[in-house]
Amino acid sequence: MNFFESCNIACDGERCPKCGRKKLRAVTDEDFCLVARVDRNFGDCLKDRLENEKIDCVLMPYGTGVRSKFALPLESYLLYVRYQNSEYVRQIIQETKADIF
Ligand SMILES: [Zn+2]
Numbered sequence: 001m002n003f004f005e006s007c008n009i010a011c012d013g014e015r016c017p018k019c020g021r022k023k024l025r026a027v028t029d030e031d032f033c034l035v036a037r038v039d040r041n042f043g044d045c046l047k048d049r050l051e052n053e054k055i056d057c058v059l060m061p062y063g064t065g066v067r068s069k070f071a072l073p074l075e076s077y078l079l080y081v082r083y084q085n086s087e088y089v090r091q092i093i094q095e096t097k098a099d100i101f
Pocket residue numbers: 004006007009016017018019020021
């Protein structure tokens with residue numbers, strides 16, 4: 001499995017699936033990888049759950065530029081977890097409406 005640092009994406013191929021660039025390296029268990037886009041409420045619940053299980057996670061606010069400009073609450077988060085936890089976290093969110101990457 002490869003990893004592209006600028007996008008925090010782990011992938012099988014030689015190019016980052018998000019931006020198409022090719023400077024990938026081998027992923028390590030510690031790398032934070034993008035796993036899903038989740039809505040705000042679910043993201044907050046998931047963060048609590050993962051913290052209880054001692055799993056590191058990072059939620060990055062994700063929304064449209066218009067909403068950001070008017071400082072309204074953002075609709076969703078991009079969820080990043082360490083590569084070693086990514087399969088487990090994907091399973092947790094599989095049955096939700098999250099967009100899994
Ligand atoms: Zn990329």
